Amino acid sequence: MKQIRTLQELNEYLSSEKQAGKTIGFVPTMGYLHEGHLQLAAQAVNKYDCVVMSIFVNPLQFGAGEDFETYPRDEQRDSRLAQNAGIDVLFIPEMEEMYPQKMTISLKVNEGADILCGKSRPGHFDGVATVVMKLFHMVEPDGAFFGQKDAQQVAVIKNMVRDFNMNIHIHTVPVVREKDGLAMSSRNIRLTAVERQEAPQIYQLLKDIVKMTEKNKTSVSSAEAKAYFQDHLHGKIDYVEILTFPDLLPPAPSYKGKLLAAAAVQYSQARLIDNIIWESGKDEQNV
Numbered sequence: 095m096k097q098i099r100t101l102q103e104l105n106e107y108l109s110s111e112k113q114a115g116k117t118i119g120f121v122p123t124m125g126y127l128h129e130g131h132l133q134l135a136a137q138a139v140n141k142y143d144c145v146v147m148s149i150f151v152n153p154l155q156f157g158a159g160e161d162f163e164t165y166p167r168d169e170q171r172d173s174r175l176a177q178n179a180g181i182d183v184l185f186i187p188e189m190e191e192m193y194p195q196k197m198t199i200s201l202k203v204n205e206g207a208d209i210l211c212g213k214s215r216p217g218h219f220d221g222v223a224t225v226v227m228k229l230f231h232m233v234e235p236d237g238a239f240f241g242q243k244d245a246q247q248v249a250v251i252k253n254m255v256r257d258f259n260m261n262i263h264i265h266t267v268p269v270v271r272e273k274d275g276l277a278m279s280s281r282n283i284r285l286t287a288v289e290r291q292e293a294p295q296i297y298q299l300l301k302d303i304v305k306m307t308e309k310n311k312t313s314v315s316s317a318e319a320k321a322y323f324q325d326h327l328h329g330k331i332d333y334v335e336i337l338t339f340p341d342l343l344p345p346a347p348s349y350k351g352k353l354l355a356a357a358a359v360q361y362s363q364a365r366l367i368d369n370i371i372w373e374s375g376k377d378e379q380n381v
């Protein structure tokens with residue numbers, strides 16, 4: 095595996111791979127790798143000849159008072175895991191390489207950025223779209239891999255690729271979970287022992303909400319869902335929502351089609367998100 099820190103080196107390496115006719119897969123991350131990232135890597139390695147993984151903690155997507163400074167980092171461990179996963183290029187740009195000067199132009203997400211995570215993290219998806227646009231231009235991949243854990247991010251990136259006529263296939267990878275159901279996240283290490291014991295319930299409660307929706311043939315309201323979560327958890331419930339997917343709109347009564355049940359819970363040092371996407375109105379549920 096080649097570890098690259100500069101754009102010049104990245105360009106040199108990738109242009110020779112492209113000249114040799116190789117397809118390029120891309121896995122953007124913020125590092126502190128876990129099995130979720132490694133699933134993205136495995137699928138990328140399976141589908142593309144040359145796979146680039148980036149590690150960059152992007153300040154533009156963090157709001158004031160969020161955890162940019164304390165976001166977990168471990169480059170040596172990441173490098174080992176990426177190599178074992180079959181990554182060809184680990185791109186770890188320094189801040190000056192990504193943002194050599196203040197951005198004079200950046201992207202603004204017009205649709206779907208003021209709900210779910212965007213509501214409590216204003217500007218977050220503008221920052222995500224801007225850095226992913228930059229990374230896409232740097233790597234120029236044929237395909238890029240994103241986790242369904244960040245379902246709203248997937249919707250934003252797919253819209254961006256469509257709106258800007260970018261010829262990049264966006265692959266979505268299902269949520270990878272710990273044995274007890276907790277969605278894997280770099281921020282899980284910030285949970286206290288007591289919070290770590292409680293956190294797997296987020297997935298169980300989401301499953302309950304899905305079952306209630308299917309049983310009642312109408313989706314549980316956000317207020318009811320939030321109250322249900324608050325009854326069972328000590329963490330502070332940011333939101334629990336059921337929306338159509340990928341449009342992220344409130345479903346009409348007796349809606350049949352893909353639904354997203356998503357939740358965000360704030361613990362003392364970590365904000366966790368999780369979701370389930372399922373086909374509503376089917377006899378057999380895939381929950």
Ligand SMILES: Nc1ncnc2c1ncn2[C@@H]1O[C@H](COP(=O)(O)OP(=O)(O)OP(=O)(O)O)[C@@H](O)[C@H]1O
Pocket residue numbers: 122123124125130131133134239240241242243244267268269270271277278279280281282
């Ligand atoms: N449990 C998971 N299952 C599937 N994909 C995941 C999972 N966790 C992260 N990913 C995906 O990995 C990519 C990089 O995510 P990122 O580096 O922010 O990790 P993270 O664990 O989501 O971090 P955090 O939860 O602290 O934001 C994103 O596309 C994200 O959706």
Ligand SMILES: CC(C)(CO)[C@@H](O)C(=O)[O-]
Pocket residue numbers: 122123124150152155222225226244247
């Ligand atoms: C896509 C991403 C790497 C952009 O910084 C980040 O939002 C993430 O890790 O999900």
Ligand code: BAL
Pocket residue numbers: 124155156244
């Ligand atoms: N995976 C989302 C990155 C963030 O929380 O900023």
